[in-house]
Amino acid sequence: xxxxxxxxxxxxxxxxxxxxxxxxxxxxxxxxxxxxxxxxxxxxxxxxxxxxxxxxxxxxxxxxxxxxxxxxxxxxxxxxxxxxxxxxxxxxxxxxxxxxxxxxxxxxxxxxxxxxxxxxxxxxxxxxxxxxxxxxxxxxxxxxxxxxxxxxxxxxxxxxxxxxxxxxxxxxxxxxxxxxxxxxxxxxxxxxxxxxxxxxxxxxxxxxxxxxxxxxxxxxxxxxxxxxxxxxxxxxxxxxxxxxxxxxxxxxxxxxxxxxxxxxxxxxxxxxxxxxxxxxxxxxxxxxxxxxxxxxxxxxxxxxxxxxxxxxxxxxxxxxxxxx
Numbered sequence: 001x002x003x004x005x006x007x008x009x010x011x012x013x014x015x016x017x018x019x020x021x022x023x024x025x026x027x028x029x030x031x032x033x034x035x036x037x038x039x040x041x042x043x044x045x046x047x048x049x050x051x052x053x054x055x056x057x058x059x060x061x062x063x064x065x066x067x068x069x070x071x072x073x074x075x076x077x078x079x080x081x082x083x084x085x086x087x088x089x090x091x092x093x094x095x096x097x098x099x100x101x102x103x104x105x106x107x108x109x110x111x112x113x114x115x116x117x118x119x120x121x122x123x124x125x126x127x128x129x130x131x132x133x134x135x136x137x138x139x140x141x142x143x144x145x146x147x148x149x150x151x152x153x154x155x156x157x158x159x160x161x162x163x164x165x166x167x168x169x170x171x172x173x174x175x176x177x178x179x180x181x182x183x184x185x186x187x188x189x190x191x192x193x194x195x196x197x198x199x200x201x202x203x204x205x206x207x208x209x210x211x212x213x214x215x216x217x218x219x220x221x222x223x224x225x226x227x228x229x230x231x232x233x234x235x236x237x238x239x240x241x242x243x244x245x246x247x248x249x250x251x252x253x254x255x256x257x258x259x260x261x262x263x264x265x266x267x268x269x270x271x272x273x274x275x276x277x278x279x280x281x282x283x284x285x286x287x288x289x290x291x292x293x294x295x296x297x298x299x300x301x302x303x304x305x306x307x308x309x310x311x312x313x314x315x316x317x318x319x320x321x322x323x324x
Contacts, residue, residue, distance in 0.1 A: 011141035016220030021119030041098035055170035152194035
């Protein structure tokens with residue numbers, strides 16, 4: 001059975017795993033695999049969001065089986081049910097399947113394939129075990145907490161941070177610096193809860209990365225401000241082949257970074273992936289979605305962690321980017 005080289009691209013949801021994963025997938029003999037750990041449309045063996053090896057009956061051996069199925073491209077994915085989609089999007093997906101199914105099919109059909117880019121924010125809390133047990137390189141995408149919180153608010157997502165805290169406590173992880181917020185009803189305010197989820201995820205990942213140099217952090221803002229330089233460095237670190245075709249693909253995408261909807265006052269729809277949105281919208285849309293009080297609480301909760309992440313990314317702008 002063929003084994004494919006696999007790279008995990010993860011981070012907090014809404015942190016840029018989709019564009020970073022897709023852009024790494026531009027490399028020759030490389031393809032992008034979409035969220036096999038998402039319990040809505042991913043592997044049938046994944047029963048919850050943010051599985052933690054060693055918690056809730058999800059053993060390290062269970063993780064091993066999932067990772068090996070990814071590395072061998074032998075996935076048993078859930079069928080698409082149409083939940084959460086409406087109109088033509090639902091019809092199209094009922095015909096062609098979910099993003100996970102389509103990306104899996106494309107990987108299986110590519111006889112030249114050598115490297116899989118496993119794009120999966122839902123797998124973020126498996127990172128240490130993925131490195132220790134399987135030796136996979138990991139790219140962690142970073143976006144400011146306020147931007148992530150505003151994006152959650154736009155899409156009306158519930159972060160589920162209470163369940164995440166309970167899972168991590170089962171493997172001995174506690175967050176005393178976050179106790180003032182953890183002791184409140186975890187999901188009472190979805191905006192603050194999403195910032196708390198952001199804090200818990202990145203505090204955990206930074207701790208794991210201290211002894212695991214194969215975990216790399218990359219700022220979403222830096223990929224927009226200087227894409228060729230950032231991706232060239234990432235390709236070199238990850239052993240991906242940089243070609244003229246890769247450079248042309250990135251230039252084509254980022255030269256249009258100011259393109260977007262003609263009417264910028266029109267609200268974006270409440271879904272994760274919006275077509276025809278320029279990169280400027282990623283940085284500016286939703287500036288007014290958060291209240292002053294929400295902004296103040298998020299800044300108090302995440303300020304020190306934003307600084308640590310800026311250092312991990314090798315730059316100082318993570319905490320200063322505009323809000324989505």
